[in-house]
Amino acid sequence: MPEAVPPRRRGRIQLLLILMVVIGPMMLATAMYKFSFWVPEGRSYHGAMIGNGQTSADIGVQGASPQETWQLLVTAPGACEADCQQLVYLARQIHIGLGRDASRASHSLAAADVPADYADKLKQEYPQLKRYGLDRGTYAKATDNLGGARLWIVDPHGNLVLRYDGTAKGKQILNDLRHLLKLSNIG
Structure with a gap:
């Protein structure tokens, strides 16, 4: 039978997952802007x-x-x-x-x-x-x-x-x- 993860450790893992869900997209967007990768080539204007x-x-x-x-x-x-x-x-x-x-x-x-x-x-x-x-x-x-x-x-x-x-x-x-x-x- 596998060992159960202690509740305190499980709480830390949950906190890290929540932070990654919230902060991760912001960090990715900042990196995309700063390093110019994954920038869409399409545009919706003609001028x-x-x-x-x-x-x-x-x-x-x-x-x-x-x-x-x-x-x-x-x-x-x-x-x-x-x-x-x-x-x-x-x-x-x-x-x-x-x-x-x-x-x-x-x-x-x-x-x-x-x-x-x-x-x-x-x-x-x-x-x-x-x-x-x-x-x-x-x-x-x-x-x-x-x-x-x-x-x-x-x-x-x-x-x-x-x-x-x-x-x-x-x-x-x-x-x-x-x-x-x-x-x-x-x-």
Whole structure:
């Protein structure tokens, strides 16, 4: 007949098992983060995630202040040419596509230079579009000279969340923004 484990020793074993169940996953998660192993490769967003705490002011957007809504921000370091104009149109269409959540978002343009004829068109056809200046030097330095127009999703605190280039598809950006709005308690 096997020997019975003394009650005091059995209690210690139970305590160690309970601690391993509670502390073990935390230790594993910390090790996974610190040593970058078992990190999932899949992602559910289509743009480039900005996870470094940059704000729109950090990339040279002038006059923009944190607001109460999410923002679709189009930036153009040079003149607002065809690619920039396409992204401005796309930002408005995405804003409209939000449907009942449209009040939680806005669209804006930060450009270093807007041609006069396009500025007139913006006033007539895009009355809700907010316009800001863009410091070329700060933008080039903060974005590693990306060049060309970009569309950014900015949270209500002014933090940059996702970035898209001129080839981005509107449906993908709309899905990303809807997902952010669904998860967000702000804006």
